[in-house]
Amino acid sequence: MAIDFYNKSIELSPRNEIAYTNLGGILREIGKPEEAELMQRKAIKIKPDFAEAHSNLGNILSDLGRLEEAEKSMRKAIQIKPDFAMAYYNLGNILSDQNKPNEAESSIRKAIKLRPDYAEAYCNLGYVLQELGELEEAYLSYEKAININKNIEMAFSGLGTVLMKQGKHHDGVKTLREVNGAINFDYRMSSIVIN
Secondary structure, three states: OHHHHHHHHHHHOOOOHHHHHHHHHHHHHOOOHHHHHHHHHHHHHHOOOOHHHHHHHHHHHHHOOOHHHHHHHHHHHHHHOOOOHHHHHHHHHHHHHOOOHHHHHHHHHHHHHHOOOOHHHHHHHHHHHHHOOOHHHHHHHHHHHHHHOOOOHHHHHHHHHHHHHOOOHHHHHHHHHOOOOOEEEEOOOOEEEEO
């Protein structure tokens, strides 16, 4: 098991920051965020300029709902590694969760500038633009995400939602139908519920 491998690695080399951060990533994935946080903090203690550990810590803190701490950690990752597209993307998500859509938009756009093929970033930019009422730009962002990665269901769902908000109900419903389970029609209420 991977956990045993990294524990053994840490036992043999207690100053191996990569083993700590990888173990932290696994612990996060299996639903142990407090233990994952501890591993990232140990990696950072060993190597304070380890941008990936700061970014991973930011994601864990975000999972735990500690958004201000998450933002600080992500900003630290960016300060250490200014071309870290994923950290800008994650910061954008954290800012969006803090209801700071303008800052979120700026951060996600920076991620896209650094990595123009970042489908997930285009998708989340679409969401932020939709929240800002910029429906045409949101549409284009979702479309770009889909052009990069045809398997990104969130982009199809977002695209369908934008079309519905633009009054293009037929196209919106058609797009949402393409995403398994993203649309339900309640015949009793004669309404469409978008998940």
